[in-house]
Amino acid sequence: MSTKTILALAAAGMIAALASPSLAGLNGTVVPLGCVLSSKEFAGPVEVKNTSGKLILKGTKITVIAYTAYGKESETIVLTKDLAAGGLVKGSNTYQNVSGGCTASVYYPKIMLQPKRA
Numbered sequence: 001m002s003t004k005t006i007l008a009l010a011a012a013g014m015i016a017a018l019a020s021p022s023l024a025g026l027n028g029t030v031v032p033l034g035c036v037l038s039s040k041e042f043a044g045p046v047e048v049k050n051t052s053g054k055l056i057l058k059g060t061k062i063t064v065i066a067y068t069a070y071g072k073e074s075e076t077i078v079l080t081k082d083l084a085a086g087g088l089v090k091g092s093n094t095y096q097n098v099s100g101g102c103t104a105s106v107y108y109p110k111i112m113l114q115p116k117r118a
Contacts, residue, residue, distance in 0.1 A: 035104040044094035067100030
């Protein structure tokens with residue numbers, strides 16, 4: 001792996017950790033997703049694109065953070081159907097005075113494998 005790739009992955013991990021600090025310490029994986037929110041006085045809903053390249057299963061929670069003139073606002077999108085790679089899902093909130101767009105991510109908890117018993 002090249003140094004640039006390692007730095008890019010580290011930066012993505014830091015962004016994801018900042019986006020969801022309560023999850024960062026749980027030794028899972030936070031996967032950033034594409035996020036679009038028009039920068040208008042009143043903007044919404046957020047549009048999230050599955051840029052992970054993998055299927056995101058029904059029931060998965062996507063965390064969205066919108067950056068406004070007043071700070072960070074967030075919402076959680078719970079998928080009602082599987083989200084294919086490149087697929088889109090929309091949030092429901094309307095945001096006021098969007099200043100810095102948005103970020104979105106999915107958290108996958110660490111799966112502990114149980115040893116096989118003889």
